[in-house]
Amino acid sequence: MTDTARGTSRRYGTRPTMKDVAARAGVGLKTVSRVVNGEPGVTPDTERRVQEAITSLGFRRNDSARILRKGRTASIGLVLEDLADPFYGPLNRAVEEVARRHGALLINGSSAEDPAREQELVLALCARRVDGLVIIPAGDDHRYLEPEITAGIATVFVDRPAGRIEADAVLSDNFGGARDAVAHLIAHGHRRIGFIGDQPRIHTARERLRGYHSAMAAAGLPVDDSWVSLGSTAPDRVRAATTTMLDAPTPVTAVFAGNNRVTVTAVRVLRERPRPVALVGFDDFELADLVRPAITVVAQDPAHMGRTAAGLLFRRLDGIEDPPRSTEIPTRLIARGSGEIPPSES
Amino acid sequence: MTDTARGTSRRYGTRPTMKDVAARAGVGLKTVSRVVNGEPGVTPDTERRVQEAITSLGFRRNDSARILRKGRTASIGLVLEDLADPFYGPLNRAVEEVARRHGALLINGSSAEDPAREQELVLALCARRVDGLVIIPAGDDHRYLEPEITAGIATVFVDRPAGRIEADAVLSDNFGGARDAVAHLIAHGHRRIGFIGDQPRIHTARERLRGYHSAMAAAGLPVDDSWVSLGSTAPDRVRAATTTMLDAPTPVTAVFAGNNRVTVTAVRVLRERPRPVALVGFDDFELADLVRPAITVVAQDPAHMGRTAAGLLFRRLDGIEDPPRSTEIPTRLIARGSGEIPPSES
DNA sequence: CCGTTGATTGACAACGTTGTCTAGAGGCTA
DNA sequence: TAGCCTCTAGACAACGTTGTCAATCAACGG
DSSP states (O other): OSSSOSSSSSSSTOOOOHHHHHHHHHHHHHHHHHHHOOOOOOOOOHHHHHHHHHHHTTOOOHHHHHHHHHHHOOOEEEEHHHHHHTTTHHHHHHHHHHHHHHTOEEEEOOTTOHHHHHHHHHHHHTTTTTTTEEEEESSOOOOHHHHHTTTOOOEESSSSSEEEEEEEEEEEOHHHHHHHHHHHHHHHOOOOOOEEEEESSSSHHHHHHHHHHHHHHHOOOOOOOOGEEEEEHHHHHHHHHHHHHHHHSSSSSSSSSSSSSHHHHHHHHTTTEEEEEEEESSSSSTTTTTBSSEEEEEEOOOOOOOHHHHHHHHHHTOOOOOOEEEEEOOOOOEESTTTTOOOOOO | OOOOOSSSSSSSTTOHHHHHHHHHHHSSSHHHHHHHHOOOOHHHHHHHHHHHHHHTTTOOHHHHHHHHHHHHOOOOEESSSSTTOOOHHHHHHHHHHHHHTTTOOEEEEEEEEEEHHHHHHHHHHTTOOSEEEOOOOOSOOOOGGGGHHHTTOOOEESSSSSSSOOEEEEEOHHHHHHHHHHHHHHHHTSSEEEEESSOOTTTHHHHHHHHHHHHHHHHOOOOGGEEESSOOHHHHHHHHHHHHHHHHSSOOOOOEEEEHHHHHHHHHHHEEEEEEEEEEEESOOOOTTBBBBEEEEEEOOOOHHHHHHHHHHHHHTTOOOOOEEEEOOOOEEEEOOOOOOOOOOO
8 A cells, every 4th residue: 555556566666577477478488578579489379468468567678688688789879069069969860860760779978078078978888888889079089999899889980080099980071161161251352361260179170270271372362370269169269369350450351260159159249340341150050041141151961970970880880891981071151141241441 | 810800819899798807817706896896895906906807808897787787777868859959959968967967878869749759769768777767748648658657767757748647847937938928029019919839739839829818818909810820830831821920911010939940930031021020939049139130039948947857857766756746947038129129000 | 190390388598797695814802 | 722703705696688499289291
């Protein structure tokens, strides 16, 4: 009457096992296993009895035991930087979709751009014996993964390459995209162009910087040190950097923002300036077309990246043994107006 | 020479177990277990030998076996509608953060607003024996969860209540928020106000509709059938609905958009109209302040919801046995301009 | 009527870990 | 020195499932 009053007669917190089902149905353990897994070799009559016992006891197979026995967990891990960043939403979703089609569950977590936390999370996933890992790395040394990969955990890096180990990677064309963005500004008459990017330890930030320099050099334009600022994407930092390069002795007339968070802050800052300043951002974002002027961006395709990475992962899990390779996903310049603002006379 | 050439001498795809470590260190199985788990009762010398064996073999504890033995998985499941929806990003992140503080991993998946898929996902998580579940329900009948809850899986519903079972829930004040939104429009002179909402089978859509009617009734305003449209949030549907109510014989002069996706499409449609139309949207979104006119919204606090839900879940897991309760998170009207547009004469 | 075949079924070990219990070593007191 | 206590260490069972293998039985051909 105390804790068995919940409708069933089982003790609260205790679940029936196959043994209970077997006893209730008057059959052997293995027969229950066969029914639960839809294996052949069971008479319709026996199957019915077992099914009845299953439903009346509320039995649900314990996948922990199954996993232990079978060795495969039918789950993959996804480690990304921030679950709340809208850029990773479609990537996350795409990975989940592919996992689902392969009957696998997705375990994920945020590294918060902290290499130690990334490692902690990855190793926790390895201890769970996920079948594979999709990692957007925060750190730049992944040798700690070597024993895991040797032990058979398939691993694919996305957005940024692995550090100091050989592994599959799916990357955006950061260099080319940045070059296109800056070339677009140059084509509209700009000669003094600023670049505000993420921390230089992040691979994508370095590649985009390289693209910036490449485009400037290709046009024969000099680059003033004060036009380039790499660092945190916190609004304060970006605001300060933007203001500095707009108020410099040789002020920029256009800004290339190195990722979506930078772009958003840059839009706010530019909005407050007396004269219009051209802007191109890396990463597309919702409503970029509704802001006035509409924001010209270099769009990545995060869903495509996620699909590609997960696809590669499952090919590995199916036993394909090619050497690790790096896949590059193209970017696309979407001209919406903010990049076409001509330089205002200084 | 064929498959043992990866640096270590173990077979590829096979991992060392505690037994291997014990053999290598010349100690018993249980001693290894003690070292791995930091339990007392091991001399420093023995511990050193075991540690050495662990690192040289690349041993990593198999949590599947541990889970099977201990009964607790140290993981919780999160089922939401769409991992890519920016509204759920901060909620997801907040749940993860709380889980992390409790040493638990997060397994998650999208229901795609499909009740069958929700159930499939939830039951898969139960089979994994997650300790608890945070569910943003797609369906309206959760009796299938009863045996699981009885068996001890803590469950908290977020954003929408559970259907046909008693369970904890964390909800926004959808009714109050909607009422405030519509009252705001009324206060700025509007008498013919349209409501474009989500599918009526979704609880939040119904609550917001109720808020709409309540505000209209409180102001003594009649509501024409053609002013209310519930259905899919697909852009085409929303576009058609908006256009219809703006071109009706008694056209609306203001629109209340029932959620973030509706708002975005509504902004695009209104932008194309010759005369300005007032707009208030449910859900805040990034850049709402940068669009012109800036969008007035009723903001929910998804991170707060996630934190609250996860906190409640872990309290349950700590053994608190109060009866299920429903927590309401307040909403906040953020006036930015689009709601203050006066009605244009018709 | 008997041996053979095929289908159905269950006993048992194993997956890798942790909880329980006992053995043994060593130190202390009487 | 006997007796007792503490501390370290390991043997063993158990968690719930699945793979292997052997047993049983009905049907069938000769």
